[in-house]
Amino acid sequence: MVQSGLSQPEKVIGSSYNHAKFKLLTPSENSTKTPEICHAETIIVGGGVIGCAIAFELASRGQEVLLVEQSEIASGASCAAAGMLAAESEDFAHPFMAKAAHESRELLHKHKEQISAITGMDIGLRRSGFITPFRSYSDLSKYKDRRNTTSGVQQLWWDRSTVQREALWLNRDTYGAYYRSLESEVLPVSLTRAYARSAEMMGARILEGVQNVRLVVDNHGVRGIKTAKGEVCCKHIIIAAGLQGEQLMHQVGVALPSSPVKGEIMAVRFPIDQAGGRPDRTVYAEDVYIVPKANGEVWIGATSLPGRKDHSVSANSVQRLLGAASYWIPGIKEADFVRAWAGIRPSTPDGLPYIGKYEQIPGLYTAYGHFRNGILLSAITGRWIADLLEGKRAEEIGIEALSPERLNRKGVML
CATH class of the missing domain: 3.30.9.10 (D-Amino Acid Oxidase, subunit A, domain 2)
Known part of the structure; x- marks a missing residue:
């Protein structure tokens, strides 16, 4: 076997990613009174390129955001990607995805300028075709x-x-x-960390090393998350955890399979x-x-x-x-x-990511299952999720085909 270089597959160009930790209080740290329950308007679970792009988009709109990641930012699939923005070269099975890919590539190019202005970080964008x-x-x-x-x-x-x-x-x-x-490519770890750093500089909070995340829901919808570090209550939860997304959704009795x-x-x-x-x-x-x-x-x-x-x-x-x-x-x-x-x-079973609002549990959203196009579709996924949180309907945005409830409607056995 060849030694895997997964932990550090690229050199990050520009400023280093160095955020301040957002600390959750636990009973042992605050034994003289009831443990503090921290609050965030929106919690994003997953610190890959999708989660960080969503955090960037929400923070740019003035939303209160907490992103939690079980390991480190860009340590999963985003760490191992090639970073190609192959909107025209990729052979998409669904025409909808081809259109989305073109829009996302254009949007990501604009984000590059915003990120550079905010952080000075370089995402390694090359536009040579x-x-x-x-x-x-x-x-x-x-x-x-x-x-x-x-x-x-x-x-x-x-x-x-x-x-x-x-x-x-x-x-x-x-x-x-x-x-x-028109094709282009980026350094994927640089992009992911730049999204995270930009989001943080616009007010988002980021917490790495958060283990044992449990979703808290009741008959009225989401209430927050419990973790090994403590509890956080919130209004919205966005599952952007890649392969771990299926396990998280199982916690609340929802089957959204991924392979x-x-x-x-x-x-x-x-x-x-x-x-x-x-x-x-x-x-x-x-x-x-x-x-x-x-x-x-x-x-x-x-x-x-x-x-x-x-x-x-x-x-x-x-x-x-x-x-x-x-x-x-x-x-x-x-x-x-x-x-x-x-x-x-x-x-996913039908080749489309799960992006949208899970209507049966108010406040719960999904953004995972991008397969080999996570880097390419990161920018547009962030925009779609932010639009949904602002009250737009999936049909209005044009993403009803990506609904996390679509497989049940199609009669797919889950």
């Missing part, structure tokens, strides 16, 4: 047939001579490629004397993606292993990823291996 290359005309035809339509996708076709002119580092035998100039899908990624770095072979644009091929990052590394991914929850990285996976990547970019054979890591992504 993505290349989808093909070995032959046959491969191109199969790709077109599977994608069915390219309506709304802004792309250019590069023939062999154009590829050789525009991407000298790409395999010289490449038949042709689509170039999508783990393990993905393995690796990073290489080109020596200075081999810099000419380093890609300057992301390659989003059928069998691999290759992403040059703002921290100087090139990330290569990813495997897809349904049902796997371990964070090990197999030598076989590294070999497969390197083989696929070095076919498209021969210079990768001479690059220095940096590390490999794995992340566990939550998938």
